[in-house]
Structures are given as structure tokens and as C-alpha cells.
Amino acid sequence: MLIPLKKPSNGGFEIKTRISEIFSSIQGEGKLLGRRQVFVRFTGCNLNCNYCDTSLSRDPGYGEEFDIDALYEKINELITPDFHSISFTGGEPLLHADFIKEFLEKYPLPALLETNGSLPDEMAKLTELVQYVSMDVKLPEHEAVSDWDDLMNQEIKSIKLLIKKGINSYCKLVVQPSTTTDTVACIAARIRDEIQDTSKISLVVQPVSPLELWAGKTHKLLEISEKAGEYLDVLTIPQVHKLLNLR
Ligand SMILES: C[S@@+](CC[C@H](N)C(=O)[O-])C[C@H]1O[C@@H](n2cnc3c(N)ncnc32)[C@H](O)[C@@H]1O
Ligand SMILES: Nc1nc2[nH]cc(C(=O)O)c2c(=O)[nH]1
Numbered sequence: 099m100l101i102p103l104k105k106p107s108n109g110g111f112e113i114k115t116r117i118s119e120i121f122s123s124i125q126g127e128g129k130l131l132g133r134r135q136v137f138v139r140f141t142g143c144n145l146n147c148n149y150c151d152t153s154l155s156r157d158p159g160y161g162e163e164f165d166i167d168a169l170y171e172k173i174n175e176l177i178t179p180d181f182h183s184i185s186f187t188g189g190e191p192l193l194h195a196d197f198i199k200e201f202l203e204k205y206p207l208p209a210l211l212e213t214n215g216s217l218p219d220e221m222a223k224l225t226e227l228v229q230y231v232s233m234d235v236k237l238p239e240h241e242a243v244s245d246w247d248d249l250m251n252q253e254i255k256s257i258k259l260l261i262k263k264g265i266n267s268y269c270k271l272v273v274q275p276s277t278t279t280d281t282v283a284c285i286a287a288r289i290r291d292e293i294q295d296t297s298k299i300s301l302v303v304q305p306v307s308p309l310e311l312w313a314g315k316t317h318k319l320l321e322i323s324e325k326a327g328e329y330l331d332v333l334t335i336p337q338v339h340k341l342l343n344l345r
């Protein structure tokens with residue numbers, strides 16, 4: 099994903115990377131719900147979740163090339179008085195960790211990382227530079243990878259790293275009407291058992307969109323919340339930007 103170009107005078111490499119869209123909107127998911135953000139959506143993803151609403155951005159060739167200064171210029175044009183932070187999303191933003199690192203070292207803006215958490219070593223490059231992390235834990239039924247156990251182990255490593263570094267983070271779990279409370283219990287128990295202090299991380303249950311899928315089935319969300327609450331602090335929040343027809 100990273101393309102070293104020419105060697106600048108400082109001896110380092112200027113890097114460019116592909117971004118599919120940059121826009122200003124209101125954060126519609128998770129614990130920063132309602133915050134005005136500039137969204138930077140990187141291209142390419144190492145997973146393939148069956149519910150993904152940004153499948154175009156999974157193509158690493160999609161979008162346009164940006165260097166750090168051009169990205170800053172574009173973000174600057176989009177900053178409004180209510181600006182809270184940048185949201186680095188995708189695709190999978192951690193495939194662009196070196197680019198994000200260079201960007202935030204030069205332009206230290208407040209930032210949220212929206213990640214699948216599968217790449218803890220890449221996450222480690224950013225722990226001194228981002229203030230918020232939304233880590234989406236994938237369920238086996240999302241069919242994101244062939245080896246789900248390995249993915250879960252990587253995600254647990256990422257959660258432990260975030261807690262160790264004291265980053266304001268939460269886990270997200272996208273649930274479908276077919277998701278069982280047993281599945282939710284299994285994930286929530288695993289997270290609880292792996293971390294020492296459960297006050298350090300909340301679980302945001304995110305009902306899959308479109309919400310029409312939940313007609314007559316919203317009682318399942320209450321059951322899922324109750325089950326998750328046996329293990330972790332839990333919030334249930336749908337994708338609010340879609341309800342508002344915002345980007
Ligand atoms: C598109 S992903 C990009 C960031 C990263 N790859 C990840 O999965 O967290 C951003 C967020 O959108 C969520 N998402 C994607 N499609 C969705 C859908 N149909 N319903 C609810 N959430 C969805 C993902 O689960 C993730 O939390
Ligand atoms: N408004 C709005 N909020 C979001 N929160 C997470 C998003 C994402 O696609 O990562 C997203 C998005 O695409 N739009």
C-alpha cells in the first residue's frame with residue numbers, strides 16, 4: 099500500500115497512499131457518536147466481512163493517491179468550528195499505518211482509528227499518536243477470514259495493547275438478527291477473561307444495517323445486551339448517520 103517515491107533531503111522517504119474518500123460528517127457509530135469529524139477512508143482491506151458497507155474501498159486500486167501534505171490541505175478545507183477529530187477508516191486503515199504515523203507526526207490533529215484490530219504490530223506504530231480507537235471484533239458468522247481463531251488472537255493482542263497504552267478505546271460488535279446470545283457471550287467472556295480491568299473497555303453492540311432487517315426482531319437486541327452485560331459494560335447503538343441520510 100505504501101509507495102516510497104523519492105528520497106527527500108531529510109534522508110527519509112516521501113510516501114503516498116491511496117485514499118477512497120475524504121469528507122466531513124457526524125460520527126454515526128460508537129462512543130464518539132455525534133462528534134463532527136473529517137473522515138479519511140483508506141483503500142484496501144485484509145478481511146472480507148459479509149456485511150461490509152464499503153466494499154468498493156476494499157479494492158486497493160480504488161481512490162486517489164495522496165501524500166501527507168495534500169491530505170492535510172484537503173482536511174484543512176473541511177475543518178468546521180465544531181470539528182472534533184479525524185476518523186481514519188477504510189477499508190483497513192492499519193494497512194496504511196506508516197502513512198498515518200508520518201501524517202500525525204507532522205500534523206498532530208486529534209484522531210480516531212476505526213480498525214478491525216487484526217494487525218497489532220501496525221497498531222503499535224500509532225499508539226502515541228491517536229487518542230481514540232474503535233476496534234471492531236469480528237464474529238465467525240461474518241466470514242471475514244478463513245482462520246477465525248487466529249483473527250481473534252490478533253484482536254485480543256490489539257485490545258491488550260490499547261489498554262496498556264491507556265488509549266480511549268472501545269470494542270464494537272456488529273450483530274445480525276441471526277446472531278445468537280451464545281456467540282455474543284463467547285466473545286464478551288473471552289475479552290473479559292483476557293483483560294485485567296473490565297472498566298477499561300466497553301462493548302458497543304452495533305446492529306447490522308439496513309435496520310429493515312430488524313423489523314419484528316428488535317427484542318433480540320435486548321437479549322444480546324443482557325447477555326453481553328454479564329461480562330462487560332455494554333451499549334447498543336445503530337449506525338445513526340444512515341438514519342439521518344448523512345454520509
Ligand atoms: C467499513 S469499516 C472500516 C474500518 C475497519 N475495517 C473495521 O472493520 O472496523 C467501519 C465500520 O463500519 C461497520 N459496518 C460496515 N458495514 C456495516 C453494516 N452493514 N452494518 C453495520 N455496521 C457496518 C464495520 O463493522 C466497522 O465497525
Ligand atoms: N457518519 C459516519 N460515521 C461513521 N462511523 C464509522 C464510519 C466508517 O465507515 O468507518 C462512518 C461513516 O462512514 N460515516
Ligand code: SF4
Binds near residue numbers: 144152190
Ligand atoms: S474489516 Fe472493515 S472494511 Fe474490511 S471488510 Fe470488514 S467491515 Fe469492511
Ligand SMILES: [Mg+2]
Binds near residue numbers: 151152
Ligand atoms: Mg461507514
